[in-house]
Amino acid sequence: xxxxxxxxDLIEAGIKAESLRQKAIxxxxxxxxxxxxxxxxxxxxxxxxxxxSSSGDVDLSEIEPEIYQPKQTPVxxxxxxxxxxxxxxxxxxxxxxxxxxxxxxSKKYSQMDLAxxxx
Amino acid sequence: MEVNNSxxxxxxTISGLRAQGKQMEVISSNVANARTVDAGNGEPxxxxxxxxxSDGEMGGVELDKIVPDMSDFLEVLDPGNPLADExxxxxxxxxxxPLEMMNLNIAxxxxxxxxxxxxxxxxMIETTLELLR
Numbered sequence: 001x002x003x004x005x006x007x008x009d010l011i012e013a014g015i016k017a018e019s020l021r022q023k024a025i026x027x028x029x030x031x032x033x034x035x036x037x038x039x040x041x042x043x044x045x046x047x048x049x050x051x052x053s054s055s056g057d058v059d060l061s062e063i064e065p066e067i068y069q070p071k072q073t074p075v076x077x078x079x080x081x082x083x084x085x086x087x088x089x090x091x092x093x094x095x096x097x098x099x100x101x102x103x104x105x106s107k108k109y110s111q112m113d114l115a116x117x118x119x
Numbered sequence: 120m121e122v123n124n125s126x127x128x129x130x131x132t133i134s135g136l137r138a139q140g141k142q143m144e145v146i147s148s149n150v151a152n153a154r155t156v157d158a159g160n161g162e163p164x165x166x167x168x169x170x171x172x173s174d175g176e177m178g179g180v181e182l183d184k185i186v187p188d189m190s191d192f193l194e195v196l197d198p199g200n201p202l203a204d205e206x207x208x209x210x211x212x213x214x215x216x217p218l219e220m221m222n223l224n225i226a227x228x229x230x231x232x233x234x235x236x237x238x239x240x241x242x243m244i245e246t247t248l249e250l251l252r
Contacts, residue, residue, distance in 0.1 A: 089133035103251035
C-alpha cells in the first residue's frame with residue numbers, strides 16, 4: 001500500500017535500524033578494552049537511499065540493516081579501535097534521529113486520528 | 120571524517136575531544152618519564168609534543184604528528200651515579216614539570232569547552248525537535 005501506510009513503514013524501518021545501532025554502540029562501549037576488538041556500526045541509510053533512488057516500488061522488507069566494521073578509527077596497541085568519545089558522539093546522533101522519527105510517527109498518528117473525525 | 124550538515128557540529132566537537140585525549144596521553148608520557156635516564160637509545164627520554172592540524176575546512180581537528188622536543192637535556196651533578204660522565208654530570212630528560220602541568224590544565228579546559236559546545240548543540244537540536252511535538 002502506498003500513501004500513509006508507506007510513511008509509517010519507512011519510519012518503522014528507521015526506528016528498527018536505530019535500535020540495532022544502539023545495540024552496536026553498547027557492544028562497542030562494553031568492549032572498550034577488549035584486545036583485538038574492532039568497533040561495529042550499522043549500514044542502513046545508504047542502503048535505503050539507494051533503494052529509494054532506484055525506480056519502481058520499494059519493498060522495505062528487502063532492506064535489512066547491515067552490521068559492518070568501519071575500521072576507520074586508529075587501532076590502539078592492544079589491537080582495539082574503540083574510542084569512547086566517538087561512541088558518545090554516535091550515540092547522541094542516534095538519539096536525535098530516534099527522537100525525530102518517533103515524533104514524526106506520533107504526528108502521523110494524530111493526523112490519522114483527525115481524519116477519523118469527532119468520536 | 121565525513122561531516123554532514125546537521126550532525127557537523129557533533130563530529131567537530133568529538134574530534135576536539137579526541138585531540139585533547141591524545142594531548143593528555145602525550146602529557147602523561149612526559150610526566151611518567153620525567154626522570155627516565157635511559158629511553159633505550161642511550162639517551163635520556165626526550166619530551167614529546169603533539170602537533171594538531173585542522174581537518175580541511177570546518178572538518179574539526181586531527182592529530183598531525185607527535186614530535187620530539189629537541190631542546191637540550193638537563194645536566195644534573197650526581198657523581199655517584201653509574202651513568203655520570205667524567206665530570207660527574209648525568210643527562211636528565213628535558214621534561215619541565217611545571218610546563219607539563221600547565222599543558223595539562225589547558226588540555227582539560229579545552230576538553231571541557233568541547234563538551235560544553237556538544238551539550239549546547241544537543242539542546243539546540245532538542246529545541247527543533249520540540250517543534251515536531
